[in-house]
Amino acid sequence: MNKRVTIKDVAKKTGLSISTISLVINNKGNVREETKKKVLQAIEELGYYPARSAKSLASRETGNIGFILTEEHFSRSEPFYTKIFLGTEFESRAYNYYVLLTTVPTQFSKNAVPRFLLENNVDGVIFAGKINQRYVKYVEELGLPYILVDYDLPGKKVSAVMIDNVGGGEMATEHLLNLGYRKIAFIGGDIEHPSIKGRFEGFKKALEKAGVECDKDMCVVGEPDTRVINGYRACEKLFTVLKPEAIFAANDAMAIGCLRFLKEKNIKVPDEVAVVGFDDIDACIHVEPRLTTVRVEKEELGVVAVKHLVEMIKKPNFGITRVYLPVKLIVRDSCGAGKKGLVVFNDGQVNESLT
Amino acid sequence: MNKRVTIKDVAKKTGLSISTISLVINNKGNVREETKKKVLQAIEELGYYPARSAKSLASRETGNIGFILTEEHFSRSEPFYTKIFLGTEFESRAYNYYVLLTTVPTQFSKNAVPRFLLENNVDGVIFAGKINQRYVKYVEELGLPYILVDYDLPGKKVSAVMIDNVGGGEMATEHLLNLGYRKIAFIGGDIEHPSIKGRFEGFKKALEKAGVECDKDMCVVGEPDTRVINGYRACEKLFTVLKPEAIFAANDAMAIGCLRFLKEKNIKVPDEVAVVGFDDIDACIHVEPRLTTVRVEKEELGVVAVKHLVEMIKKPNFGITRVYLPVKLIVRDSCGAGKKGLVVFNDGQVNESLT
DNA sequence: ACTATTTATTAAAGCGTTTTACTAAACATA
DNA sequence: TATGTTTAGTAAAACGCTTTAATAAATAGT
Numbered sequence: 001m002n003k004r005v006t007i008k009d010v011a012k013k014t015g016l017s018i019s020t021i022s023l024v025i026n027n028k029g030n031v032r033e034e035t036k037k038k039v040l041q042a043i044e045e046l047g048y049y050p051a052r053s054a055k056s057l058a059s060r061e062t063g064n065i066g067f068i069l070t071e072e073h074f075s076r077s078e079p080f081y082t083k084i085f086l087g088t089e090f091e092s093r094a095y096n097y098y099v100l101l102t103t104v105p106t107q108f109s110k111n112a113v114p115r116f117l118l119e120n121n122v123d124g125v126i127f128a129g130k131i132n133q134r135y136v137k138y139v140e141e142l143g144l145p146y147i148l149v150d151y152d153l154p155g156k157k158v159s160a161v162m163i164d165n166v167g168g169g170e171m172a173t174e175h176l177l178n179l180g181y182r183k184i185a186f187i188g189g190d191i192e193h194p195s196i197k198g199r200f201e202g203f204k205k206a207l208e209k210a211g212v213e214c215d216k217d218m219c220v221v222g223e224p225d226t227r228v229i230n231g232y233r234a235c236e237k238l239f240t241v242l243k244p245e246a247i248f249a250a251n252d253a254m255a256i257g258c259l260r261f262l263k264e265k266n267i268k269v270p271d272e273v274a275v276v277g278f279d280d281i282d283a284c285i286h287v288e289p290r291l292t293t294v295r296v297e298k299e300e301l302g303v304v305a306v307k308h309l310v311e312m313i314k315k316p317n318f319g320i321t322r323v324y325l326p327v328k329l330i331v332r333d334s335c336g337a338g339k340k341g342l343v344v345f346n347d348g349q350v351n352e353s354l355t
Numbered sequence: 356m357n358k359r360v361t362i363k364d365v366a367k368k369t370g371l372s373i374s375t376i377s378l379v380i381n382n383k384g385n386v387r388e389e390t391k392k393k394v395l396q397a398i399e400e401l402g403y404y405p406a407r408s409a410k411s412l413a414s415r416e417t418g419n420i421g422f423i424l425t426e427e428h429f430s431r432s433e434p435f436y437t438k439i440f441l442g443t444e445f446e447s448r449a450y451n452y453y454v455l456l457t458t459v460p461t462q463f464s465k466n467a468v469p470r471f472l473l474e475n476n477v478d479g480v481i482f483a484g485k486i487n488q489r490y491v492k493y494v495e496e497l498g499l500p501y502i503l504v505d506y507d508l509p510g511k512k513v514s515a516v517m518i519d520n521v522g523g524g525e526m527a528t529e530h531l532l533n534l535g536y537r538k539i540a541f542i543g544g545d546i547e548h549p550s551i552k553g554r555f556e557g558f559k560k561a562l563e564k565a566g567v568e569c570d571k572d573m574c575v576v577g578e579p580d581t582r583v584i585n586g587y588r589a590c591e592k593l594f595t596v597l598k599p600e601a602i603f604a605a606n607d608a609m610a611i612g613c614l615r616f617l618k619e620k621n622i623k624v625p626d627e628v629a630v631v632g633f634d635d636i637d638a639c640i641h642v643e644p645r646l647t648t649v650r651v652e653k654e655e656l657g658v659v660a661v662k663h664l665v666e667m668i669k670k671p672n673f674g675i676t677r678v679y680l681p682v683k684l685i686v687r688d689s690c691g692a693g694k695k696g697l698v699v700f701n702d703g704q705v706n707e708s709l710t
Numbered sequence: 711a712c713t714a715t716t717t718a719t720t721a722a723a724g725c726g727t728t729t730t731a732c733t734a735a736a737c738a739t740a
Numbered sequence: 741t742a743t744g745t746t747t748a749g750t751a752a753a754a755c756g757c758t759t760t761a762a763t764a765a766a767t768a769g770t
Contacts, residue, residue, distance in 0.1 A: 017720045031717095
């Protein structure tokens with residue numbers, strides 16, 4: 001093919017040295033305005049663009065960000081982390097970075113270390129979701145800046161962008177309380193997960209504030225994870241003994257599991273039981289009834305993570321940043337708010353997602 | 356930080372030259388088994404791994420694959436191309452590639468050229484979905500191998516992995532015919548799109564085979580694109596004049612649009628109208644009734660694209676590959692198959708996606 | 711006018727690999 | 741034994757940049 005044009009060609013064309021060309025490109029050193037112009041023009045005319053590999057080698061900057069996800073999270077149908085990823089992907093471009101995605105097994109293992117770390121091929125790392133502490137430690141020892149998204153390392157001060165889980169849990173519960181429900185159940189799944197824990201905390205906080213006692217039997221938190229099937233089972237468990245007026249599920253998947261169970265048992269939602277979820281995944285508007293939930297701005301999580309990570313890359317000893325992203329109650333049909341004549345502060349009941 | 360260990364360190368430790376180390380790593384040249392062992396051990400002990408940037412610079416291989424998507428397709432909620440992307444992402448890792456994603460505007464523009472092309476930072480390119488021909492040309496002129504996914508360039512022999520749209524359209528239509536429907540409508544959106552065109556073709560083919568006349572008025576193909584809202588509108592248009600017994604929508608989004616309209620008008624699905632979609636997006640199992648559709652293996656599209664692209668990268672003049680991925684009818688509730696006592700050859704009616 | 715300082719440019723080293731051409735040793739061939 | 745052929749290993753150039761230290765020219769200070 002037509003040979004690649006290099007910095008040498010630009011030097012030759014302008015009669016300057018390659019050093020000068022480099023300085024102009026990177027806006028460094030003292031270069032006369034006039035020569036700058038000349039160089040820029042030559043670059044334009046030749047269609048020159050610095051080769052990434054050479055630039056990386058010389059400058060020790062790769063222009064890449066690593067994105068590490070535990071394998072379970074990458075399950076091909078899980079949209080939550082996919083969206084976070086797309087957010088980082090999108091935002092990275094604004095900062096002229098590319099993001100390299102990889103998954104790692106839950107357990108740390110020497111030969112599960114992401115290749116981009118071994119190859120020295122990233123300038124910083126984003127960890128999304130639950131992650132084994134040893135991966136973080138590995139990255140730390142490399143001296144790379146990193147940030148966690150939607151997770152936190154207990155007992156370790158790390159940079160992280162998190163969801164306001166407590167606030168969201170409170171919000172959802174308060175909403176149910178405001179609608180007059182008192183016997184409210186909580187369905188949680190893996191309560192060890194910081195996010196679930198936070199949502200549960202918010203749940204209890206709201207109840208306490210309202211002076212409603214939190215019935216332990218109404219809190220099903222034993223399931224191993226937060227998939228639909230476990231929501232279904234938790235709901236089943238719940239209804240064998242009790243009859244809650246409302247359910248707050250720690251995420252939409254589980255909430256949808258509840259909906260499934262209730263539909264099977266012919267228990268009407270929201271007339272007999274109200275259901276509120278958390279996350280606002282796409283499915284919410286497709287299920288029947290449409291699910292009231294707490295919206296997490298998933299892409300935004302990724303976006304914010306990139307913003308901070310880039311800061312950290314640019315400025316060494318930037319320090320630790322910890323940010324909590326606000327959430328928002330999205331009222332739809334599964335909580336009975338409409339029925340009860342409540343003002344629905346929702347954005348676009350009818351047309352939403354008619355995309 | 357602890358300084359990076361380089362090939363020099365390995366050379367020093369083994370008392371060999373760096374050339375030999377390199378040869379061992381890349382399994383080239385003539386190196387005694389014995390020395391090979393020695394080198395490998397030293398590498399192991401030192402924890403050496405070749406730096407990507409240096410390797411790239413010297414070998415002119417980047418280890419990256421570019422993934423180019425038109426902006427509309429990247430709309431953050433569009434799961435179709437996201438899944439294709441995840442498929443490539445996943446498969447790439449098996450081949451030790453990373454994939455760099457970028458979007459481009461619909462119209463070609465000199466300064467919309469993906470940075471990874473300018474930087475010489477990819478070994479090959481995947482184009483997903485509808486793409487302006489000039490981008491393809493640009494890549495071609497760079498001498499880079501490339502492959503299209505879910506699109507084709509009319510009048511140009513390019514490598515591509517496509518869906519069997521015609522077969523799928525035929526399948527869906529035949530299914531409706533088998534159920535006894537005769538007045539079958541087609542809702543298409545952008546008929547210029549090769550995929551839609553193919554599905555329409557399959558539709559007509561099936562009708563013809565069955566000796567059923569294709570009523571032009573039953574084919575709504577004027578909408579600008581295939582979003583939910585346009586399915587809604589097309590359906591509305593349809594029902595102002597006609598009363599089809601069944602609808603075959605060219606994709607699930609539009610099919611869901613139909614469902615919305617029909618629910619609003621209180622027209623029962625499938626009792627009064629049967630609906631079949633195409634793609635099998637996640638929402639299918641959440642809508643009411645669950646949507647019968649033609650499943651496209653979206654991740655698989657990405658996987659296959661990577662497989663072929665890697666071949667092309669490894670073997671220059673590999674030639675053109677064109678592959679059609681088969682599709683599969685997924686019978687659910689919107690077509691009335693159950694009601695009519697038909698055998699339902701579905702995988703997991705009840706538990707599917709209870710993930 | 712002479713020195714000190716600032717400004718503009720460059721030569722050259724370095725980044726960490728791959729690869730080619732070369733050498734030396736070992737082995738075959740006759 | 742002399743010669744050709746493998747085999748094993750290496751020196752050195754190349755890949756295309758950045759960056760540092762040095763130099764030269766212009767400007768300022770007295």
